[in-house]
Amino acid sequence: MEVEIKLRLPDAAAHRRLSAFLAPRLRRTHAQRNLFFDAAARTLAAATAALRVRLYDGPDDRAPERAVLALKRRPRIDAGVSRVEEVEEPLDPALALACADDPARLGGLDSPIIRLVAAEYGVGGDAAPFICLGGFRNTRAVYDYELEDGGGGLVLELDETRFDFGTSYELECETAEPDRVKEVLESLLTVAGVPYEYSRSNKFACFMAGKLLP
Numbered sequence: 001m002e003v004e005i006k007l008r009l010p011d012a013a014a015h016r017r018l019s020a021f022l023a024p025r026l027r028r029t030h031a032q033r034n035l036f037f038d039a040a041a042r043t044l045a046a047a048t049a050a051l052r053v054r055l056y057d058g059p060d061d062r063a064p065e066r067a068v069l070a071l072k073r074r075p076r077i078d079a080g081v082s083r084v085e086e087v088e089e090p091l092d093p094a095l096a097l098a099c100a101d102d103p104a105r106l107g108g109l110d111s112p113i114i115r116l117v118a119a120e121y122g123v124g125g126d127a128a129p130f131i132c133l134g135g136f137r138n139t140r141a142v143y144d145y146e147l148e149d150g151g152g153g154l155v156l157e158l159d160e161t162r163f164d165f166g167t168s169y170e171l172e173c174e175t176a177e178p179d180r181v182k183e184v185l186e187s188l189l190t191v192a193g194v195p196y197e198y199s200r201s202n203k204f205a206c207f208m209a210g211k212l213l214p
Contacts, residue, residue: 139159
């Protein structure tokens, strides 16, 4: 179970303000390309599941640095706390690109996730081959944030997500202590003078809806 705090920023100005505030703590920045796969009947989406290939791009889109295959299921989000069942495995970047060009190839991978999708949802074989639904790009800035009370540190992720229909901005933090960490992030945003609200939907839901959701 992946548990994350998700706080939505209203616009690019708020994103720039928070980026500047956190700049001394920046660890790295990722250029991510997210592609989603399902059957033509949207079998996975109907079961609140999402099969994603994430490409970590370098200077050349045709030569990503790495790729990750993930299955996310049964997402719930309440008051900015997101919970979702997730399994991930590395994927050869060249193979990921080949599956993007020919989605049916995904069903032939020697992969625990693909076998799970076939067994539980009947997707990926000849009767229900994979298609690519499309996706979105995300620029993720990763920060190390030390807690003032000596209680360790957090890894913060600041996202700028570009859909075909608009751009969203979000601060995320994976944690086993959601109540405590949410208070820390809310205090951080208040001190930084950055407006925010609790996210009520995830990126995949926005993508499937074809519009920015709160």
